[in-house]
Amino acid sequence: MVGKNCFAIASDRRLGVQLQTVATDFQRVFKIHGKLYIGLSGLASDAQTLYQRLVFKHKLYQLREERDMKPETFASLVSSMLYEKRFGPYFCQPIIAGLGQDDEPFICTMDCIGAKELAKDFVVSGTASESLYGACESMYKPNMEPEELFETISQALLSSVDRDCLSGWGGYVLIVTPTEVQERILKGRMD
């Protein structure tokens, strides 16, 4: 979700195999660099592998170009990497959020073969995506300050995962502003 000169990215913490819950502290939101984060929903092993490959590519980019990747560039990179595997895809839907030039927030999502979808307000993905669309649409306001943004995204996340049996077991929210990054763990319905 985009706020005023900041963005927030959040996920639930459940890792499960159909009905069985395997972990309640699974990390889905990963850092690429100080102002760029990626959330990967879907198959957990693909999420981890894709993250490792992206970090690899980004580290090489940093060494070659002596700078961090811009969020738009990173989104294009993820899109091309996913489409490379068009006929044997990674089963992940990434969410990319970052602060671009002049700390302008940038968010986008894509499907598992790299179809980019840019948005100005919010992007969602995962098993509870339909509930999330509804919750975000009704709760979102433009130009929210970081504290208000945190409240909004937390409420939207918790209310949507409560409607989905495969999501839940708490929430993890990251608020990123040009000067600092705040991480918070949410306690929701633990079921």
Add this chain to the structure above:
Amino acid sequence: WKLKTANGVVIATEKKLPSILVDETSVQKIQSLTPNIGVVYSGMGPDFRVLVRKSRKQAQQYYRLYKETIPVTQLVRETAAVMQEFTQSGGVRPFGVSLLIAGYDDNGPQLYQVDPSGSYFSWKASAMGKNVSNAKTFLEKRYTEDMELDDAIHTAILTLKEGYEGQISANNIEIGVIRADREFKYVYKVNYAVFTAT
């Protein structure tokens, strides 16, 4: 010859044709690699054409991956890597060209020389080929950091004139310019006052 200024880069070369029967419009020593990067060479024309083709492809591959135009330094690095490959692989010979690559990107105007060995250098002003030592001395005297682009074009033409045997005119030199608009332009019409003054 190549000159970097605060607001652009200019590259220029003489176009020496083997005979007056040659159609001079078919010979182009200055080429663009991307809309904001141009290149000129000294050496073997055919080797230059191969490098231009490879560099253009590399620039496009970068764009396909990142949807961003390739920075000048990255294109220079990749071109230099190709040239180095040909000094170490079996059954091939090194490229018989030195390139001067001029570009304008987010880091401002830049100019690089790439040698057949694959080593590259960034220059504020440079010359290569015939008469290189005289040209460089001339540039050392004439170059200032805060030159305007039009002064730079003038200086480039004068530098060419220094080493040119015979009468210099618009038909036997080529000039390429990149201004702050970041578009590489091949200059077709030049103010002839520079030629008429001795």
